[in-house]
Amino acid sequence: MTAAQADLHTSRPEIPDGLRIDRPLVSDGAELWRIAKDSGKLDLNSSYSYLLWCRDFAGTSVVARAADGRPVGFVTGYLRPESPRTLLVWQVAVDSAYRGHGLAARLLDALTRRVAAEHGLTAVETTITPGNTASERLFQSFADRHGARVEREVLFETDHFPDGPHDPEVLYRIGPLSPVHSA
Template sequence: MTAAQADLQAEFLEMREGLRIDRPEVADGAALWRIAKDSGTLDLNSSYSYLLWCRDFAGTSVVTRDVSDGRPVGFVTAYLRPDRPRTLLVWQVAVDATHRGRGLAARMLDALTARATAEHGVTGIETTITPGNTASERLFTSYARRHGADVEREVLFETGQFPDGSHDPEVLYRIGPLSL
């Protein structure tokens, strides 16, 4: 880890708003499920999947906790792509309604990628966004600008590929190379 990466990590772990960015724990799974459910935009996975995510992918995910009670108020779930281990695929980003509009999603994403770069040599990220999800489009394009990275977009999954047929297409955003 470079000194700059250590400074970036330290800057984002403790925040002046009484929040702390941390690794998720299994006990956080229920709160992540609730935050995702209440978001109104995310595809809600089973509660079981959030428990597994907090167990198996804690090293490549973050939660933001209220320091006063330890309760999660936001999260980013991600994993390293098996066929591209230097690429972090960001699965979901969500912030509790009471903490939205403060730049928390961007700070979590920055903190996570700083850690993933230091620990795993990550050089780029990927995510998928459905057309019209303006908040996610802004989050990831501004992330790319902050990190001096290019953004490539292409449809990853068409509507017809989803078995229920009612899902919008998922557009893959490839962001990199990162300069952290």
């Protein structure tokens, strides 16, 4: 870790007491759906998709749990089939009561650390709509902490979406990451 990375690491607000980071369970699906819905920023998927996500992609996803075990934040992702050392981060959301503590960054770091240990992760990808400043900052700070480049290109144009007006989705590709990186 460089001095700049150490500064970033130590300057984060403290994580609230009693929170722990864990793999999602199927029983967490309803809470993940609620957190995504309440975010006001994410494209909301069906509640069924969050249940499936917690079942089929628990190994590439992570939740933050309050002391009572209830999910209060999450990162969902999957390994790209044609690039199995690339983690595509699908959604990141934190319950409004837990925002402002650096929890999204801690979740992203914990997930990528685990996936790197299990699969030799070399890159992270995500898509962000223009103007989503919080997501842009989250992923740029992730790249900065890990000494990685960020490449951006439009992945899906507005006219790719069949269900009405949708902002373009910009692909952020972060890498290369060392095969095992630390936060």
